[in-house]
Amino acid sequence: MTETTFDEVDQRILGILQIDSNIPIAEIAQQVALSPTPVWRRIKRMEAAGLIRARVALVDQKLVNVPMTIFIGVTAPRHAMEWFKRFQALIEDIPEVVEAYRLTGATDYIMKVVVPDIDAYDVVYQRMINEVEFTTVNSSISMEELKFTTAVPTKYL
Amino acid sequence: MTETTFDEVDQRILGILQIDSNIPIAEIAQQVALSPTPVWRRIKRMEAAGLIRARVALVDQKLVNVPMTIFIGVTAPRHAMEWFKRFQALIEDIPEVVEAYRLTGATDYIMKVVVPDIDAYDVVYQRMINEVEFTTVNSSISMEELKFTTAVPTKYL
């Protein structure tokens, strides 16, 4: 069995790619004080290992007309697999739901929804409560985005 | 004044790039039934307009050793600019805080934090309450990520 390990250089490369994935390898090589070839090999290794999942374009929410972010906390009427499956299918099918998590505590699930305005939100909301049963639904509108990054800390790697 | 408009083709191109930003222009061209040149021009136009903010690498949270996601809801002791500035600086300075929003409702702010484990979370937590005052702090651990995408709906564009 071959153990796969990653070092501080890999951490730094990941950190760079999480900010800009289009940066030329030669430039990354400069920043980590290596030549391009080994940097290229390290990136390939991290892709193969699955550390790097994808390279995506991030859009400006306001400019693509989905300036409104809403968090919805819900509780489930019963903790049964059948309900969960329907809930899961629902959120998967609604593109406005960009994130969803099952939580500890009083709120069973939290969802993050992006829409153009309140009217569009109500359409999503109506659809949700029509297709799946909830005991409580609690919506909080985001008035301001203070921080948003897809870059997670790599220092723990 | 020149009005900048975007059509359904732009929507589709954005949708594609939000899933994979490394896909060759020639392939996008096929998918939207255009030749590469106009597709290239459309992408440049959307970049210039700021619709496309960045191209980033997404990493696997578990594989980079930050498998734990925690949501922290807080209320502020006073609604003063001085407090807000310190709070803002705090979250900006903590890489484990990947998202933060000011909300309507009972919870003033919600933060999303990613860490390796509970111990690492406590380090972040202690630092936060040491550096900034909060009236209430409410942490919910994510037991399961049901959905996570950086792709927002483009149909409203």
Place this chain on the structure above:
DNA sequence: TATGAAAGACTCCCATC
């Protein structure tokens, strides 16, 4: 790991229809 080199892909920008 570094260096050098070479092939190929892709981007980018022409000019023309």
Place this chain on the structure above:
DNA sequence: GATGGGAGTCTTTCATA
């Protein structure tokens, strides 16, 4: 908008040290 062409960059691989 389509086609075609060409320069240039970047990726990818290999050979050598």
